[in-house]
Every structure is written in structure tokens, then in C-alpha cells.
Amino acid sequence: xxxxxxxxxxxxxxxxxxxxxxxxxxxxxxxxxxxxxxxxxxxxxxxxxxxxxxxxxxxxxxxxxxxxxxxxxxxxxxxxxxxxxxxxxxxxxxxxxxxxxxxxxxxxxxxxxxxxxxxxxxxxxxxxxxxxxxxxxxxxxxxxxxxxxxxxxxxxxxxxxxxxxxxxxxxxxxxxxxxxxxxxxxxxxxxxxxxxxxxxxxxxxxxxxxxxxxxxxxxxxxxxxxxxxxxxxxxxxxxxxxxxxxxxxxxxxxxxxxxxxxxxxxxxxxxxxxxxxxxxxxxxxxxxxxxxxxxxxxxxxxxxxxxxxxxxxxxxxxxxxxxxxxxxxxxxxxxxxxxxxxxxxxxxxxxxxxxxxxxxxxxxxxxxxxxxxxxxxxxxxxxxxxxxxxxxxxxxxxxxxxxxxxxx
Numbered sequence: 001x002x003x004x005x006x007x008x009x010x011x012x013x014x015x016x017x018x019x020x021x022x023x024x025x026x027x028x029x030x031x032x033x034x035x036x037x038x039x040x041x042x043x044x045x046x047x048x049x050x051x052x053x054x055x056x057x058x059x060x061x062x063x064x065x066x067x068x069x070x071x072x073x074x075x076x077x078x079x080x081x082x083x084x085x086x087x088x089x090x091x092x093x094x095x096x097x098x099x100x101x102x103x104x105x106x107x108x109x110x111x112x113x114x115x116x117x118x119x120x121x122x123x124x125x126x127x128x129x130x131x132x133x134x135x136x137x138x139x140x141x142x143x144x145x146x147x148x149x150x151x152x153x154x155x156x157x158x159x160x161x162x163x164x165x166x167x168x169x170x171x172x173x174x175x176x177x178x179x180x181x182x183x184x185x186x187x188x189x190x191x192x193x194x195x196x197x198x199x200x201x202x203x204x205x206x207x208x209x210x211x212x213x214x215x216x217x218x219x220x221x222x223x224x225x226x227x228x229x230x231x232x233x234x235x236x237x238x239x240x241x242x243x244x245x246x247x248x249x250x251x252x253x254x255x256x257x258x259x260x261x262x263x264x265x266x267x268x269x270x271x272x273x274x275x276x277x278x279x280x281x282x283x284x285x286x287x288x289x290x291x292x293x294x295x296x297x298x299x300x301x302x303x304x305x306x307x308x309x310x311x312x313x314x315x316x317x318x319x320x321x322x323x324x325x326x327x328x329x330x331x332x333x334x335x336x337x338x339x340x341x342x343x344x345x346x347x348x349x350x351x352x353x354x355x356x357x358x359x360x361x362x363x364x365x366x367x368x369x370x371x372x373x374x375x376x377x378x379x380x381x382x383x384x385x386x387x388x389x390x391x392x393x394x395x396x397x398x399x400x401x402x403x404x405x406x407x408x
Contacts, residue, residue, distance in 0.1 A: 024198055030157040035187075043060055045170075047060045072128050073355070075131075080218065082133075091133075097125055100186035103180055136354040138150060144346070147346065173254050243368050250368075251371070260383070275330040278334075286334065300403065305332045308328075315390040
């Protein structure tokens with residue numbers, strides 16, 4: 001990773017072109033994020049209108065995570081086998097049909113908790129292939145020097161569409177009808193599928209598979225590559241530890257703000273808004289940061305600053321301090337995400353990026369619920385501010401893991 005670090009000095013001058021393949025992929029990703037935000041916000045509301053049983057309502061959300069644990073590695077192996085462009089538009093077309101059919105069922109009054117759970121599970125199962133294929137395809141669409149900028153633009157666009165636009169649009173659509181958010185989501189899937197299908201850029205080159213190769217064997221091969229490569233192993237470990245900390249912090253943030261600070265729902269809304277705005281700012285300044293520090297040092301600095309922000313949130317009993325710390329946390333979180341993803345793409349062996357990406361995402365999804373449970377336990381045992389301090393501890397471990405792999 002030290003050799004990659006030196007190559008980033010010119011990053012500020014390398015930008016992916018908006019026209020052509022990258023622009024279409026960006027448009028597809030942003031549209032999908034907007035539709036996902038509509039569906040993610042509307043599903044729990046619909047579930048709550050169908051039942052007052054908390055376990056059933058939570059099950060709808062939980063089934064949106066479970067496929068990553070069951071099929072995440074499989075999705076990465078399939079993404080390395082197939083034409084990634086074709087896989088992406090096919091998956092989006094299938095998701096458009098599923099969500100469109102669900103919207104029709106809701107409009108006709110046939111919605112049920114079982115149907116909601118099946119929809120959430122099916123959509124996320126398909127997403128395991130789509131997301132891994134998209135990560136593997138991106139390096140074939142932009143120059144290597146522009147890869148960091150491309151990731152920054154993708155993540156920033158997705159945050160704007162999902163964080164700023166999608167949520168506020170849900171009440172407007174619900175005023176039209178309870179099925180409207182799902183119908184709009186189906187349309188975004190169709191348009192995204194058309195954009196990806198229009199790409200004319202070939203996917204990355206891959207060597208022919210050995211005779212008798214199986215998906216199980218290819219998954220094992222990808223895990224062995226991670227185990228042997230010190231830098232990739234460090235990135236995966238850092239990702240897992242970071243997401244345990246994030247799970248603990250985000251799950252307990254509402255009680256930290258409303259209980260420990262006594263700031264009420266308005267304070268919680270201000271904290272989340274500060275985090276979103278900080279994330280957008282992080283996407284804007286990422287190129288400048290990398291050009292001056294190098295990619296690896298930018299990630300390490302981002303991790304250290306996030307530790308400081310979490311300590312402030314868990315120890316300073318003032319809403320203003322928490323809002324400021326959340327904004328800084330958002331800036332550095334975006335710098336962390338963009339550059340760890342780019343390092344993973346640069347470091348992964350040719351033809352194996354889908355499997356490496358799958359391992360990262362599977363660890364991320366697994367870490368968040370573990371952290372949420374830990375955050376709830378320590379909040380009940382030692383105080384509502386302690387999950388933020390617990391998260392700071394996991395971020396320290398994450399930075400240490402990255403530092404261990406930096407020499408490679």
C-alpha cells in the first residue's frame with residue numbers, strides 16, 4: 001500500500017469525464033439510491049399500518065440485511081464470472097418488475113407482512129450481485145488515476161439522492177397514495193437498467209476459468225487471496241472493526257441526543273443533518289486531501305479524526321458540540337469510505353475484484369448489527385453516552401489494523 005500512496009500526488013488533476021460510460025453509470029447509481037431511499041422509508045411505515053407487533057415490523061428491515069450474510073460471497077463470485085454490465089441491467093430490470101408488482105398489490109389492498117418480508121429479502125439478494133458487479137466494473141470505465149475521483153462522485157451523488165432528496169419525497173408521494181413510493185422506485189430501476197444497458201464499454205479482462213472450476217472453489221480462492229495479501233487483509237479487518245463501531249454509534253445516537261443531552265427530536269434531526277452535510281463536504285474535498293497526504297495517509301488521518309469526534313460526542317454534554325462533531329465525523333467518514341474502496345479496487349488481483357468486494361460488504365453488513373447490540377448493552381449498563389466511546393475504541397482498532405498493513 002505504500003507504493004500506491006506515492007502515486008496519488010496528481011489526484012487533484014485526474015477527474016472522470018461526466019460524458020460517456022461513467023456519466024451513465026453515475027446516473028444509474030444515483031437514480032437507484034433515490035428509489036432505494038423511497039422504498040426504505042416507506043416499507044416500515046407500511047408495515048406499521050399492517051400490524052402493531054414490533055417483532056414483525058423489525059423483521060421487514062432485518063430481512064433487508066440477511067441476504068448479504070447468506071449470499072454476499074456468492075454474489076461476488078458470480079460477478080467475477082459474468083459480463084458485469086449485463087448482470088447489472090438484468091438485475092435492475094428484475095427488481096423493477098418485483099417492485100412494480102408489489103406497488104400494484106399495495107394499490108389493490110393485497111399487502112401483507114409476509115409479502116413485505118419476501119420483497120425485502122428478494123431485493124437484497126439481487127443487490128448482492130448488482131453491487132459487487134458495479135464495484136468490479138468501475139475500474140474498466142475510468143482511468144486508474146481518476147478512480148478515486150469517480151468513487152467520490154458516485155458516493156456523493158448517492159448521498160444527495162438518498163439522504164437529502166429521497167426521505168423528504170416520501171411524504172409527498174404518500175399523499176398521492178400508499179403505493180406511490182413503490183411505483184416511483186420501480187421507475188428508477190427501469191431507467192437505471194436502461195442507462196447501464198446503454199454502456200458500450202467492455203468489462204475488465206479475465207483469464208479463462210480452469211476446467212472443473214466451481215463457485216465454491218472460486219469463493220475459497222478469493223478468501224485465500226485475502227488471507228495471503230497483508231494489505232487487503234488489513235483493509236478488510238479495518239472495514240469490519242469500523243462497521244462494528246458505526247453500528248454501536250448510530251443505533252444509540254437517538255438516545256444519546258434525546259436522553260443524555262435532553263435535546264429532543266429536533267436535536268436528533270440537527271445531528272443527522274450535520275452528518276449528511278459533512279458527508280457531502282467530504283466528497284467535495286477528498287481529492288484535495290488525497291493530493292496532499294496520499295491515499296493511505298488520508299485514510300489513517302480520517303480514522304484518527306473520527307476517533308476524536310466520537311470522544312467529543314461521548315464526553316461533551318452540549319448539543320452544539322455534538323452537531324459539530326457529527327459534521328466532522330461525516331466529512332472524515334466520506335474520505336474514509338472513498339479511499340478504502342479505491343484502495344481495495346487498486347489492490348485486488350485482476351479478475352477477483354467481485355470476490356474481494358463481496359468480502360468487504362459482507363463484513364460491513366455483519367459488523368453493523370453486532371455493533372448495534374453492543375451499543376445497546378453498554379448504554380444500559382454504563383450510560384447513554386458510552387456507545388459513542390465504545391465506537392471510538394473500535395475505530396482505534398480499525399486505524400491500528402490499517403497501520404499494520406500500511407507497509408505493504
